[in-house]
Amino acid sequence: MPPRPPSSSSPSRQRSAVALTSSTAWYDTPLYYDMVYADYTAMETRFIEGICRRHAGTGRRPLRVLEPACGSGRLLESLSRRGHHVHGFDLNRHQVAFARDRLRRKGLKGRVWIDSMDRFKLPTERPFDVVHCFVSTFKYLTTGAAAKRAIRLMAAAARPGGLVLIGLHMSDYRDRREGYERWIGRRRGLKVISHTWSYRPDRRTRLEPMKTRMRILRGDQVRVEDTHWNFRTYSPKELKELIAQAPALELVACHDFRYELHSTRRIDNEYGDIILVLRRKQPRP
Ligand SMILES: C[S@@+](CC[C@H](N)C(=O)[O-])C[C@H]1O[C@@H](n2cnc3c(N)ncnc32)[C@H](O)[C@@H]1O
Known part of the structure; x- marks a missing residue:
């Protein structure tokens, strides 16, 4: 169990709060x-289009896109809106129900189903220009074992010359500080504040405890939901080892969570966020 997070600031008015703890609430x-x-x-959508033009030679034609864990x-909606x-x-x-419903309500096409990243089966034989996660x-x-199965399945789903994009936060085992991020979303009278804490990564187990506390505010009411889970850790070296598990892929570039095509980076000791741009190798003639 991760250490308790610092308490959040009290709301300005008296509100009724319900705390729910579950591993899936998030x-x-x-x-x-x-x-x-x-x-x-919008940023991620532009990045996917731009990176495919640059590294998969797709020009401006519609892309065939697969999103494991969508x-x-x-992103299904924003890419479908743009004709992909x-x-x-x-x-x-x-x-899955939410994603299907949003496409249906907006008259957009797309296939969405229940499956897992490391065991998925595709409903089509046609490979994809880009697989992103x-x-x-x-x-x-x-x-x-699960990570190896997943990266190999993602590689197999891409066409030769197509891309597999994986964006993740790398772990620094020497860093004992808690990580913290806060996000706020607003929509039609509802406000959601999400606080996420990451705790010390364990080099031996390769696990990093995570916690998200969501405060959901509607009018005078506030609801609090906590979710705890573990992430698998990746140091720069471990990330290179993951890539080596999928010999069908070659690393062609790395970016970060700013999703800027002009700024690339390397897998090095800067840790932080990274987006791997992996390309499925062409078969040898
Ligand atoms: C951070 S969300 C990302 C969703 C989406 N890709 C996006 O960018 O908005 C993580 C998603 O992964 C899903 N998930 C977690 N483990 C999974 C697994 N083994 N197979 C498939 N989905 C999984 C969760 O249900 C959740 O919807």
Whole structure:
């Protein structure tokens, strides 16, 4: 169990608070998740299009896109709106229902199903121009065996010359400080404040305890939901070892969570956020 986080500031008025603790609450409420991450969607969408033009030779044609662990479907929607052909799956049935419904309500096409990152089966034989998995989602695979299966499945889903994009936060085992991030989302009278803490990564178990506390405010009411989980850790060296587990892929570039095409970085001891741009190798003639 991670240490207790610092207490959050008291609300200005008396509110009725309900504290719920569960390992799944964070994703069982797709709307709240969606609100908190909404600000990133346009940037990520432009990044996917730009990186495919640069490294997969796709020009401006519609992309075939696969998103393992697609969550609420925010990227499925934004890419589908721009004419791309989107497929996505998630382990959480609430997220899948939410993602399907948002595409249907907006008259957008896309296939969404329940599946897991390390065992997924595709409903199509046609390979993808790009397979993407951002915001540390790959770290939900907490064993080496699961991570290896997942990266190999993602590689197999891409066409030769197509891309696999993995964005995650690297761990520094020497750093004993807690990590903390705060996000706020607002939509139609609802405000969601998400506080996320990451605790000391363990080099031996390769686990990093995480906690999210969501404060959901509507009018005078506040609801508090806590979620605890573990992420698998990746130091720069361990990230290189992960890439080596998928010999069908080659690393062509690295970026960070600013999603800027002009700024690249390396897998080095700067830790922090990284986006791996991996390309499926062409078969030898
Ligand atoms: C941080 S969200 C990312 C969602 C989406 N990719 C996005 O960028 O908005 C993580 C998602 O991973 C899903 N997830 C966690 N472990 C999974 C697994 N093993 N297979 C499939 N989905 C998983 C969760 O249900 C959740 O929807």
